[in-house]
Amino acid sequence: MPNYIRSKRYGGTFFFTVTLKDRQSTALLDHIELLRESVRFTLTQKPFQIIAWVVLPDHIHAIWKLPESDNDFSLRWQMIKSRFTRKLRETKKYNLSPWQNRFWEHEIQSEEDLEAHIHYVYFNPVKHGYVTSIQDWPYSSVHRDVKRGVYCYQDFL
Incomplete structure (x- = not known):
């Protein structure tokens, strides 16, 4: 098994993919308000800038810019995932965490890299066949x- 080491860069910009254990699940959309609340709470405790974000039924793609004095994106994801899980349990529909234990992260290296990842994030619902145009994915x-x-929908055609 490869020995993966996460970036420790302070103030970095990162692309993430965070998935549910059950890739057939629609829990993220079914409970979108719980997810939004979990993100808002985390932002108040451990601020970061959301560059781009898309939520699909079973996974999230996001690009964050961390504060210059901070490099702890793992704690932020832990806070979002644990709060979402706790709130889900309160609905009595889930007993266990729906999340995969890990997430995938890529440190953005350049403006071109950032633009490519923003395009990827925003086009993902079309790629997966949920909609035919990014403007149709809420x-x-x-x-x-x-x-x-900042953008026009036509920028992503």
Whole structure:
């Protein structure tokens, strides 16, 4: 088994894939408000900037920029996942954590790398066949970015 070492870079920008154990599950969309609340709570405790985010039924893709004095993205994911799990248990629909134990992370190396990963995040619902256009997927920060004038939906065709 490979010995994977996570980046320790302070203030870095990172792409993540976080998945559920059951890849047929729709728990993330079924309980999207619990997930949003878990992210909001984590942001108040351990701030970070959300560059891009998309939630699919069984996984999340996200790009975060950490504060210059911080490199602990693992703690942030732990906080999001544990709060979501705790809130899910309160619904009496889940007894065990729905999450895979680990997540995949990639340190963004350049502006081109960042743009490629943003495109990947926002296009992912189309790639998986959930919609034919990114503007039709409601669980994406692309709508925030279009509202802010950062992107147009046509940028992702």
